[in-house]
Amino acid sequence: MSATEIVPSTETMYRPRTAGRKAGNAFFRGLVLVLGLLAVAPFFIIMYHVVVNGAGAINWAFLTQLPRPVGESGGGMVNSIIGTLLIIALSVLLSVPFGILAGVYLSENKRGTLSSATRLMVNVLQSIPSIVIGIVMYSWIVVPIRSFTALAGGIALAVMMLPIVIKSSEEVLNLVPSGLKEGALALGVPYHTTILRMILPSSLGGILSGVMLAIARIAGETAPLLFTAFGNPYLNVNVLKPVDAIPLMIYNYAKSPYESWLKMAWGASLVLIVIIFLLNIAVRSRRERL
């Protein structure tokens, strides 16, 4: 009697449910594909609006003229373009040589208290919200000088670039075969000559990619510039005066109630996105060649 009681229950347990499982599998795959493709859809929607609204605003005058007061039509963004170039040049100058040296140190000292502490700090630095860096640079540079300056903006972006440059340099240098260094040292070449003349040149391409990536990341940063570079409707190349930058211009125009200014914000967005995408694509094609 007991055996006949057990048999039906095992039958229900092991009854093949292939059809249901197959359907579940197909449904799951469909769900993954639909959600996955929906997730990249915003990219196309945003690009569509930027291109449609921005393309009409861009012409030679837009790229070469200064902005005009409200009410006057026309006007351009040359002050922001020059300002962005100036700020980026400053931040590259300040962060790249230092960042590469720090990358060399970390790659040369893979273990050790100092290097792991430094790696931790680099991660902390990278996680600090950009607006917080803006606030600190305001108290470090803007308050003592008593003026918003391009220099303060450049330093703020340099702090943001630094962790990216350090990490990418370290990674690239780790890929250099240790035999290269050992060979040079065995021949009696001094340590600094080995590093500066052999190791760094052999990984220059990779380091350069890292720098370009870092520039692409900071070129669109607005928050650190709000209280440092501040913005300026006139053309300025003096590092001790406030300058405008493309993202600052977009922010200020995006807040404005005027239709014509909103259009200029779209135009400036298109210019900024084209610059950033070109940098990204350049890095990507370099990586794939390496």
Added chain:
Amino acid sequence: MRAEKIFRRTLSGTSYVVMLLVAGLFVTLVVGAWPSIAEFKLNFLFNTVWDPVKGNFGAATFIVGTLMTSFLALVISVPFSLAIALMLGEYYRFGLFSRIVRIFVDLLASVPSVVYGLWGIAVLVPAVRGIESHIGVTPYGVGMFTAAIILAIMILPYSASIAIEVIKLVPDDLRSAGFAVGATRREMILNVVFPFARSGIFAGVLLSLGRALGETMAVTLVIGNVMQLPKTIFSPGNTLASVIASQFTEASGSLHLAAMIELALVLFVITTIINAISHQIIIRIGGEAPA
């Protein structure tokens, strides 16, 4: 010999400079915020009043705004980022399709925050206003919900790219073993891939949370800049970052300025803790922290 010594000192010197820099950022915030810290003590974190006229400042309104937008953004973005991760880490690991989608995910991450903000103002806010008047809540358009949608789009590439990597790290032996006992792809993913990759996926989600908490420009443009505790997810409000961005330059008086700086300090501490946890998890499972 001397040149060599100088060179070695310079190299290790860079380490000290990095540490000094981070310590300097922190100390500057503490010193700048000190009048406010001394005045309000811990109550600063729980006080919902922000009154420059009476000199009474509390961060609770903005902390609630920050947590609300960020967690809402996570809830929206996690299903999509898991789907992308399974698509590129499991179903289509190689080939043209996966490379192209991957490029778009990376490009999504490289769109500047302020451009998301402009798009938010011009496209998303009117759309949300339409939804709001349809479902019968006050149609502000701007507010927590709008900010959360923008944030969800912005942080998706961060959690997705880490999830792709950890799903690829799942050993193929385990996958084969799953198939060998007769599991379908779905069963294999749910019972083999997810348990194995769980902590890494979680770390990626935390990392994207860190991004959401500190995100400034896009949120500032669409959140409404209102100094009131949000009542629903459709209320306008402010986050820690957005209130700093829109009101820091208007700070009048030293206590007001110090309170502003203390908001930045609170933001710094929260994001640093969240990121430290996620980096620890990533290091423990042997993955690469993203550059």
